[in-house]
Amino acid sequence: MNVTINDIEFGESLSIAQVGKLYGQLLTSIADEKAINLDLSQIERVDTAAIQLLYSFQRDAAAQGLVIIWSNPSKVFCDAVDILDVPAFYRAL
Structure with missing residues (x-):
């Protein structure tokens, strides 16, 4: 069986300046109904708006039964999630 994966x-930098574009990519990925690979390895700056968007995306994708692969979240990303006291949603799958 050949599994197709959408890569993002x-x-x-992942900040409010990129959230609009990212939101469109995430919606398209959900609509494709394929597994989604999110490569977080290069993130050196992230803000609350971006984390809120990704948290919401995880919840919505999971509700639709989609597989989300959180590839190599950077230390900066992990630390930001911890500081905001958000559950480690990126480790959910």
């Missing part, structure tokens, strides 16, 4: 790569 994040650059060094």
Whole structure:
């Protein structure tokens, strides 16, 4: 069985300036009904708006039974989630 995966790569910065574009990519990924690989390895700056968007995305995708692969979340990303006291949603799958 050949599994198709949508890949979304994040650059060094994930902030409110990128949230609009990212939201569109995430909606498209959900609509495709394929597994989704989110590469978080390059993130060096992240803000609350971006984390809120990804948290919400995880919840919505899981409700639709989609597989989310959180590839190599950077230390900065993990630390930001911890500081915000958000459950480690990126480890959910």
